[in-house]
Amino acid sequence: MFWWKQILIEINLIVLIAAKYPEYNEGYSLSVPVDHFAYTISDTFKIRYFYNLTFYKPNGPIFFYPGNEGSLEVFAENTGIIWDLAPKFNAAVIFIEHRYWGKSLPYSDESFTALSRIGHMTSIQTIADFAIILPWFKQIYNISQDSKIIAIGGSYGGMLAAWMKLKYPTLIHGVWASSAPVVWFNGGGTPLGGYGSRVQKAFKFFGCNNSTILFDGFNAISNLGKDDQGRQKLTNIFNINPKTPLNSENDVKKLLTFVQTAIENLAMTNYPYPTSFLTSLPAWPVKVACSFILQSPANPSTEELATLMKNISKIYFATNLTCLDAMICGNPENPKLADVWDFQKCTEIIIELCPMGPPNDFFPMLCNDRESFLKTRKQFCSNNYKHIGWTDNLMRENAIQETYGWDFTQTSNIIFTDGTIDPWGAGGVTNNTPGIMDGQKRQIFNFIIEGSAHHLDLRQPSSCDPENIKNIRYQIVQILKTWIDPSLPPYSSTALPPFAFPNVTDCEYLYNQYPWNQK
Numbered sequence: 082m083f084w085w086k087q088i089l090i091e092i093n094l095i096v097l098i099a100a101k102y103p104e105y106n107e108g109y110s111l112s113v114p115v116d117h118f119a120y121t122i123s124d125t126f127k128i129r130y131f132y133n134l135t136f137y138k139p140n141g142p143i144f145f146y147p148g149n150e151g152s153l154e155v156f157a158e159n160t161g162i163i164w165d166l167a168p169k170f171n172a173a174v175i176f177i178e179h180r181y182w183g184k185s186l187p188y189s190d191e192s193f194t195a196l197s198r199i200g201h202m203t204s205i206q207t208i209a210d211f212a213i214i215l216p217w218f219k220q221i222y223n224i225s226q227d228s229k230i231i232a233i234g235g236s237y238g239g240m241l242a243a244w245m246k247l248k249y250p251t252l253i254h255g256v257w258a259s260s261a262p263v264v265w266f267n268g269g270g271t272p273l274g275g276y277g278s279r280v281q282k283a284f285k286f287f288g289c290n291n292s293t294i295l296f297d298g299f300n301a302i303s304n305l306g307k308d309d310q311g312r313q314k315l316t317n318i319f320n321i322n323p324k325t326p327l328n329s330e331n332d333v334k335k336l337l338t339f340v341q342t343a344i345e346n347l348a349m350t351n352y353p354y355p356t357s358f359l360t361s362l363p364a365w366p367v368k369v370a371c372s373f374i375l376q377s378p379a380n381p382s383t384e385e386l387a388t389l390m391k392n393i394s395k396i397y398f399a400t401n402l403t404c405l406d407a408m409i410c411g412n413p414e415n416p417k418l419a420d421v422w423d424f425q426k427c428t429e430i431i432i433e434l435c436p437m438g439p440p441n442d443f444f445p446m447l448c449n450d451r452e453s454f455l456k457t458r459k460q461f462c463s464n465n466y467k468h469i470g471w472t473d474n475l476m477r478e479n480a481i482q483e484t485y486g487w488d489f490t491q492t493s494n495i496i497f498t499d500g501t502i503d504p505w506g507a508g509g510v511t512n513n514t515p516g517i518m519d520g521q522k523r524q525i526f527n528f529i530i531e532g533s534a535h536h537l538d539l540r541q542p543s544s545c546d547p548e549n550i551k552n553i554r555y556q557i558v559q560i561l562k563t564w565i566d567p568s569l570p571p572y573s574s575t576a577l578p579p580f581a582f583p584n585v586t587d588c589e590y591l592y593n594q595y596p597w598n599q600k
């Protein structure tokens with residue numbers, strides 16, 4: 082689920098590839114209650130934040146990133162657009178860490194070991210933390226109390242930003258929620274197979290005319306995995322780490338998950354330029370995967386298919402040895418941390434998705450309706466959290482609907498952006514989401530970016546960004562200007578240019594070069 086946990090059941094929302102490191106100071110907040118909503122405990126803790134006031138001028142806004150599921154550095158380093166635009170807007174910048182992540186642990190290492198402690202890991206507690214810290218931040222750094230707060234977040238961070246606008250309308254002035262699957266819940270209208278079909282779409286879009294071969298590849302791995310001889314072949318082909326041997330068909334399932342994870346992550350991080358941080362990826366990694374597919378023989382043998390799957394997986398997981406459980410062979414920074422997003426998946430964040438197999442996608446089918454999805458998820462949660470007291474009743478299938486919902490008819494100033502080849506894009510708002518179709522009169526925008534991967538728009542601008550990415554950033558700057566300066570007329574969005582490959586190959590990050598040489 083996280084970069085230090087190589088292998089997971091299902092892909093998580095964060096992306097981990099950085100540009101130049103931003104510069105900021107680190108601070109710890111005032112004490113906040115572990116439980117904001119009841120009076121049975123009086124425990125408090127402090128939350129970490131990063132800030133930079135270098136560009137702030139009186140009347141400037143605050144660009145606030147609501148930390149999502151990871152250590153705060155990951156978000157500070159992968160949201161270049163905030164640092165890039167801060168000088169232009171005379172903005173103060175603050176990133177606030179999500180509770181139970183990084184250095185914001187209510188009960189240090191013991192935060193995860195009992196339901197009475199980890200049970201305070203919820204989105205609503207988290208945004209309540211943010212809502213206390215933001216006014217305090219203004220006060221202690223002498224930022225005007227009138228300074229407008231613009232929440233900018235990607236993925237789950239984008240969901241938190243949008244939810245804050247609904248819950249704290251007078252605190253949050255505007256939101257840029259990128260790749261935030263806010264309707265991917267029961268009743269939101271996103272198809273169960275949406276994730277897998279987007280991955281398949283990404284492979285088609287970027288050059289694999291016929292990706293059926295990937296389904297054949299998964300079958301080849303399963304078939305080889307049925308006996309010892311085949312498992313030995315797989316061990317050789319994938320160079321399996323001896324610490325996670327392939328001894329049984331169950332172990333082979335972990336290998337299937339490993340390959341699935343790699344393929345999903347290639348689609349999610351299919352960025353136009355090479356990215357290198359914790360995992361090193363070429364430009365357009367899906368194109369690279371497709372080049373392997375296009376080169377494969379006409380009637381590949383089972384072993385050739387397995388080799389193809391290995392070649393593709395290694396684009397994402399570039400390590401020599403294939404580890405099937407990073408908790409066993411990796412050096413996880415803090416193994417306990419890796420479980421907290423999973424805990425949210427087992428309590429409130431019930432994003433309903435499943436690989437379903439052809440024609441929806443090229444993955445082995447895991448479930449095919451809501452009931453089988455819930456059954457699979459509950460089994461996962463029981464395996465992981467029964468020992469700390471998790472029961473089926475703690476999985477509240479409608480928690481997000483009941484806590485926030487997705488009715489945007491009574492709110493304003495929200496920009497949603499989604500990429501057409503981002504697997505998470507399937508769960509973004511649509512014209513059927515209440516308040517979206519007629520949203521512009523309340524300055525609610527829904528931009529769909531052709532060919533764009535997971536929150537590409539929030540990254541540091543690059544000379545290799547397609548025109549539609551440059552254009553969306555440009556339009557968003559115009560929108561932000563009108564939110565901050567009420568004397569300006571409201572903004573009307575225009576259609577984004579179609580996707581086109583940039584004809585530049587020598588990619589470089591562009592710092593402070595708004596409007597980025599748009600055509």
Ligand SMILES: *[C@@H]1O[C@H](CO)[C@@H](O)[C@H](O)[C@H]1NC(C)=O
Nearest residue numbers: 103104105106132133134135
């Ligand atoms: C804020 O960011 C600017 C630009 O990266 C940098 O010059 C400055 O030193 C930073 N301030 C702090 C306090 O890190």
Ligand SMILES: *[C@@H]1O[C@H](CO)[C@@H](O)[C@H](O)[C@H]1NC(C)=O
Nearest residue numbers: 134218219220221222223224
């Ligand atoms: C804020 O203003 C007060 C009073 O003018 C001053 O004492 C304090 O040092 C300032 N704090 C910061 C962080 O600039």
Ligand SMILES: *[C@@H]1O[C@H](CO)[C@@H](O)[C@H](O)[C@H]1NC(C)=O
Nearest residue numbers: 288289290291371374375376
């Ligand atoms: C992919 O399909 C298109 C249209 O069906 C065809 O024109 C093109 O030649 C195909 N490309 C490859 C590499 O097979």
Ligand SMILES: *[C@@H]1O[C@H](CO)[C@@H](O)[C@H](O)[C@H]1NC(C)=O
Nearest residue numbers: 290291292293294295297379
């Ligand atoms: C796609 O490839 C598979 C084999 O991987 C083949 O059986 C199928 O006929 C191909 N489909 C098309 C439309 O070429």
Ligand SMILES: *[C@@H]1O[C@H](CO)[C@@H](O)[C@H](O)[C@H]1NC(C)=O
Nearest residue numbers: 373374377385386388389392
């Ligand atoms: C896998 O990669 C190796 C090394 O790059 C290459 O020689 C081989 O042809 C590839 N095989 C398949 C099936 O993609």
Ligand SMILES: *[C@@H]1O[C@H](CO)[C@@H](O)[C@H](O)[C@H]1NC(C)=O
Nearest residue numbers: 317319320321400401402403
């Ligand atoms: C990768 O593993 C193989 C087989 O164990 C070994 O021969 C090779 O030297 C390793 N390559 C690297 C770069 O470590």
Ligand SMILES: *[C@@H]1O[C@H](CO)[C@@H](O)[C@H](O)[C@H]1NC(C)=O
Nearest residue numbers: 581582583584585586587600
């Ligand atoms: C890229 O396209 C522009 C025109 O759109 C052209 O002037 C330029 O020469 C092209 N560059 C390359 C490297 O092809």
